[in-house]
Amino acid sequence: MRRYETLFIVTPDSSEEELKAVADKFQGVVTGMNGKVASYDEQGKKSLAYNVKKQSKGYYVLMDYLGQAEVVAELERNMRLDDRILKYLTVKLADQVDPATVEAVKPKPKKEAEETEVIEEEAQPPEAQESEEEETEED
Amino acid sequence: MVTYRRRRRSFPRRKVCRFCADSSVKIDYKDPKLLKYFITERGKIIPRRISGNCARHQREITMAIKRARHIALMPYTTIQPH
Numbered sequence: 001m002r003r004y005e006t007l008f009i010v011t012p013d014s015s016e017e018e019l020k021a022v023a024d025k026f027q028g029v030v031t032g033m034n035g036k037v038a039s040y041d042e043q044g045k046k047s048l049a050y051n052v053k054k055q056s057k058g059y060y061v062l063m064d065y066l067g068q069a070e071v072v073a074e075l076e077r078n079m080r081l082d083d084r085i086l087k088y089l090t091v092k093l094a095d096q097v098d099p100a101t102v103e104a105v106k107p108k109p110k111k112e113a114e115e116t117e118v119i120e121e122e123a124q125p126p127e128a129q130e131s132e133e134e135e136t137e138e139d
Numbered sequence: 140m141v142t143y144r145r146r147r148r149s150f151p152r153r154k155v156c157r158f159c160a161d162s163s164v165k166i167d168y169k170d171p172k173l174l175k176y177f178i179t180e181r182g183k184i185i186p187r188r189i190s191g192n193c194a195r196h197q198r199e200i201t202m203a204i205k206r207a208r209h210i211a212l213m214p215y216t217t218i219q220p221h
């Protein structure tokens with residue numbers, strides 16, 4: 001699975017219920033496509049650097065999730081059609097992520113668990129060993 | 140013949156790239172507070188010959204500023220030229 005984050009702006013005249021509805025809807029889109037929401041962070045109302053759809057403010061929300069590329073396509077399609085969403089931006093964070101290493105939904109954004117890689121030591125004597133077959137690789 | 144005189148303006152020049160000097164600073168498009176040091180009053184990206192960034196970090200800064208502009212965290216331009 002891949003890891004993505006989508007930062008989007010919800011229209012500033014949204015009520016608390018509407019923000020909740022937006023949260024449920026888009027997390028549902030991700031989970032409905034076999035994705036996994038790692039965090040959903042409502043960053044509050046901020047003023048925009050320029051007007052978007054005649055609004056000068058908006059609620060910023062950052063959603064961090066895992067899924068295939070289709071999840072992003074479906075999520076962005078839904079955002080495009082939703083009048084409450086002023087703008088969105090999706091960034092890919094990682095190509096290969098094991099979903100088991102990422103906790104689902106609303107844990108406080110914490111650092112990923114450190115993975116300890118098992119390094120296999122190759123004990124090689126200083127002298128070059130004679131191998132029975134020599135492989136020649138051509139580039 | 141034209142003689143070029145080296146006149147150094149008193150730009151706040153940095154000899155070393157600050158991101159190479161301090162690797163704990165992460166370049167993130169969600170951090171307009173950091174990025175705004177690298178744009179002019181008009182919102183243009185400051186070239187690296189002035190900011191002192193190395194090529195790699197300037198590229199990252201540019202990328203981050205462009206993303207931040209897209210999501211309205213930073214302006215494309217501030218003052219309308221007349």
Ligand SMILES: [Zn+2]
Nearest residue numbers: 156159193196
């Ligand atoms: Zn650098």
